Amino acid sequence: MWKGLIEEYKSFLPVTEKTPALTLNEGNTPLIHLVNLSKELGIELYGKIEGANPTGSFKDRGMVFAVAKAIEDGSKCVICASTGNTSAAAAAYAARAGIQSIVVIPKGKVALGKLAQATMYGAKIIEIDGNFDDALNIVRQVSETSPVALVNSVNPYRIEGQKTASFEIVDALGKSPDYLCIPVGNAGNITAYWKGFKEYHEAKQCGTPKMYGFEAEGAAAIVTGTPIAQPETVATAIRIGNPASWKLAEAARDESGGIIDAVTDEEILAAYQLIASREGIFVEPGSAASLAGVIKSVKSGKIEKGSQVVTVFTGNGLKDPDTAMDVSTVEVKSLKNDEAEIRAYIEGVL
Ligand code: F0G
Numbered sequence: 001m002w003k004g005l006i007e008e009y010k011s012f013l014p015v016t017e018k019t020p021a022l023t024l025n026e027g028n029t030p031l032i033h034l035v036n037l038s039k040e041l042g043i044e045l046y047g048k049i050e051g052a053n054p055t056g057s058f059k060d061r062g063m064v065f066a067v068a069k070a071i072e073d074g075s076k077c078v079i080c081a082s083t084g085n086t087s088a089a090a091a092a093y094a095a096r097a098g099i100q101s102i103v104v105i106p107k108g109k110v111a112l113g114k115l116a117q118a119t120m121y122g123a124k125i126i127e128i129d130g131n132f133d134d135a136l137n138i139v140r141q142v143s144e145t146s147p148v149a150l151v152n153s154v155n156p157y158r159i160e161g162q163k164t165a166s167f168e169i170v171d172a173l174g175k176s177p178d179y180l181c182i183p184v185g186n187a188g189n190i191t192a193y194w195k196g197f198k199e200y201h202e203a204k205q206c207g208t209p210k211m212y213g214f215e216a217e218g219a220a221a222i223v224t225g226t227p228i229a230q231p232e233t234v235a236t237a238i239r240i241g242n243p244a245s246w247k248l249a250e251a252a253r254d255e256s257g258g259i260i261d262a263v264t265d266e267e268i269l270a271a272y273q274l275i276a277s278r279e280g281i282f283v284e285p286g287s288a289a290s291l292a293g294v295i296k297s298v299k300s301g302k303i304e305k306g307s308q309v310v311t312v313f314t315g316n317g318l319k320d321p322d323t324a325m326d327v328s329t330v331e332v333k334s335l336k337n338d339e340a341e342i343r344a345y346i347e348g349v350l
């Protein structure tokens with residue numbers, strides 16, 4: 001039986017005798033061969049389904065370790081800024097560990113499912129008239145003087161936990177893929193994956209991929225080279241104008257021979273619908289940025305035909321039902337509670 005990240009990967013993590021055995025059995029997520037899109041794009045494409053984690057996003061990997069280390073250090077409360085998923089994961093692991101969580105979120109810009117999660121797990125929720133970057137600045141300062149442990153990805157234990165996804169990809173494929181495509185928001189995850197690939201290569205000579213990161217065009221600070229004061233995108237998860245791990249993301253890009261590029265909201269929403277309708281995988285819009293990036297890169301020749309590509313689907317589509325219903329063109333047909341009428345309709349559409 002899978003025992004969760006801390007137990008399974010302790011030889012790769014700074015675990016001590018005092019680290020609590022915290023887990024919600026996170027990790028060990030599916031790597032799915034995207035057979036239909038592979039054929040269409042002329043590449044060998046896989047999706048890493050991070051929405052299969054306990055709170056429905058990759059954040060569980062980093063949060064299990066960040067919360068465990070906070071407890072090891074004597075903390076009774078964790079705090080984070082969030083566009084939604086970090087807050088859900090922090091609240092869940094704090095609940096599991098029996099400590100308090102406080103989350104600071106941008107008002108009106110967190111998807112409904114994520115907010116529902118934080119409330120159910122029992123977080124203290126603070127919303128501000130500001131964006132994620134403002135919230136992160138505030139919690140960074142508060143955590144310096146108040147007895148609360150900061151669990152945003154500026155906490156190195158978050159990166160340690162999240163790097164384990166790279167190990168799972170290499171184990172599933174038997175080696176590193178040619179390309180690793182990933183959405184970029186605060187840039188912690190691209191940093192973590194690159195660290196994971198490098199460490200696994202050192203241990204197992206499995207090779208390393210080219211790291212391809214994708215920001216939303218309205219929040220593309222790294223791509224444009226300047227922080228964005230008012231980031232805007234339909235992909236609220238990555239609506240971030242001044243990524244905390246900016247320099248580390250650039251290092252991942254440069255060391256691996258990769259790129260960081262931007263994708264438009266139109267490209268994100270097209271990929272969002274495509275992955276659900278062609279492969280039966282429902283991801284949240286922020287996650288679809290990576291697939292939008294794959295499609296863009298294949299078209300421009302930045303990913304060659306025949307390449308082996310892994311795209312990370314960072315969060316579950318159920319987290320953001322509003323966007324799904326907004327973009328959906330499917331009409332729910334309302335009929336009478338009557339077999340003959342329903343049969344006639346069905347025979348008409350077949
Ligand atoms: N995808 C999803 C679904 C996310 O929630 C995030 C970040 C990212 C991608 C980008 O990852 O920040 O490491 O570059 N969400 C954070 C949050 C900011 O608060 O939940 P990153």
